[in-house]
Amino acid sequence: MRKFCLSLGLMLVSWSLMAQMDSTIYDIVEQPARFPACEQLDTTLAAKQKCSQQALLAIVYQNVQYPVEARMEGIEGTVAVSFVVEPDSTLSNAKLLRDIGGGCGDAVLNVINAMNPTGIKWIPAQQGGKDVRSRMTVPIKFKLSEAPPYYLIGSDTVYTRYEQAATFKGEQTLDDYITSTLSYPEAYADSCLVGYMDVQLLVQPEGIVQTVSVSDYMDLGLDFQMEVVNLTTSMFGKWEAAQYKERPVPTTVDLRVGFVPSNTEGCKSELTQFEQANALAVESIQLYEQEDLEASINKITAALELQPKNAEYLALRGQSYVDLERYGEACQDLFKARQILGTSAFDQLLMIICRMETAAEGEEIEEQ
Numbered sequence: 601m602r603k604f605c606l607s608l609g610l611m612l613v614s615w616s617l618m619a620q621m622d623s624t625i626y627d628i629v630e631q632p633a634r635f636p637a638c639e640q641l642d643t644t645l646a647a648k649q650k651c652s653q654q655a656l657l658a659i660v661y662q663n664v665q666y667p668v669e670a671r672m673e674g675i676e677g678t679v680a681v682s683f684v685v686e687p688d689s690t691l692s693n694a695k696l697l698r699d700i701g702g703g704c705g706d707a708v709l710n711v712i713n714a715m716n717p718t719g720i721k722w723i724p725a726q727q728g729g730k731d732v733r734s735r736m737t738v739p740i741k742f743k744l745s746e747a748p749p750y751y752l753i754g755s756d757t758v759y760t761r762y763e764q765a766a767t768f769k770g771e772q773t774l775d776d777y778i779t780s781t782l783s784y785p786e787a788y789a790d791s792c793l794v795g796y797m798d799v800q801l802l803v804q805p806e807g808i809v810q811t812v813s814v815s816d817y818m819d820l821g822l823d824f825q826m827e828v829v830n831l832t833t834s835m836f837g838k839w840e841a842a843q844y845k846e847r848p849v850p851t852t853v854d855l856r857v858g859f860v861p862s863n864t865e866g867c868k869s870e871l872t873q874f875e876q877a878n879a880l881a882v883e884s885i886q887l888y889e890q891e892d893l894e895a896s897i898n899k900i901t902a903a904l905e906l907q908p909k910n911a912e913y914l915a916l917r918g919q920s921y922v923d924l925e926r927y928g929e930a931c932q933d934l935f936k937a938r939q940i941l942g943t944s945a946f947d948q949l950l951m952i953i954c955r956m957e958t959a960a961e962g963e964e965i966e967e968q
Contacts, residue, residue, distance in 0.1 A: 631726040633685035670702025687731035689721040764843040766803040785823040792867035796858040805841040805848035877906040911940040
């Protein structure tokens with residue numbers, strides 16, 4: 601009987617505490633939540649509120665990235681995002697109310713979701729003199745400015761807009777030409793190394809072809825990279841330049857080339873693993889596009905078990921970890937990818953993500 605009374609007492613206390621906790625999300629409040637940028641001002645509450653709204657928009661516009669896909673498709677418009685400001689000054693439940701496509705909605709959500717890890721503490725809304733949960737809605741406009749149809753790579757002008765793309769004009773198709781021309785390094789004939797690289801070409805109006813970059817995703821090495829350069833050099837005079845306003849202009853062309861050892865029988869195991877890993881990667885991408893991030897991570901992790909030095913796979917998994925706000929794991933994967941590729945392209949992203957990891961760890965320590 602004593603145990604029953606004790607249990608009943610604990611239940612009553614629990615219900616009492618739950619009753620005291622107001623889980624209501626308020627859309628209209630006596631004192632709205634504020635972005636913490638104007639609290640130092642010696643002014644009225646209304647002035648602080650207006651200042652905080654302007655500061656929030658300034659921060660979002662400063663950090664949101666206009667997606668390349670949206671730029672290429674000429675997408676403009678307004679994205680509306682809502683989120684809840686919690687009594688503990690954090691944000692939750694960020695979601696899109698209106699999206700215009702091209703990755704614009706996700707670009708805004710990324711900025712909103714980055715506020716907690718970076719330690720931004722909002723001033724919570726108040727109702728009846730108490731801090732309460734409140735919903736905020738923020739509209740963000742995407743407007744394309746009239747940018748020039750080109751950019752610079754070093755001293756070379758590269759056009760991004762054209763009426764006709766650069767086309768390969770060899771006697772073979774481009775794929776057949778790559779297959780028949782790309783050589784497997786003799787020094788590695790018995791190595792069973794298999795993999796692929798991405799190469800970006802600059803096709804000039806006069807037919808000159810330059811190698812802009814080579815991405816060695818699987819760390820095949822310098823000898824393999826030189827064979828890619830030899831391939832691109834052999835393409836001199838085999839391209840028809842892109843056309844912009846009825847004149848030839850320089851543009852870039854992206855190609856993927858693969859290395860497969862000629863000893864297919866002796867390297868059967870390596871080739872099978874390569875094919876299995878690629879199939880898993882394709883499944884992972886499909887799951888990512890379906891927003892099943894955990895399943896996507898499992899698939900790409902299985903692919904990495906077969907090809908642990910594949911920088912592209914590491915980058916794919918790193919992106920999923922970022923989306924799940926698992927910044928420590930994302931930082932590790934992207935750092936490994938950077939080491940394999942030997943490029944500084946990830947440096948700015950790494951700095952942001954690894955800093956977010958540190959901020960998140962700091963919050964955990966404070967909570968403990």
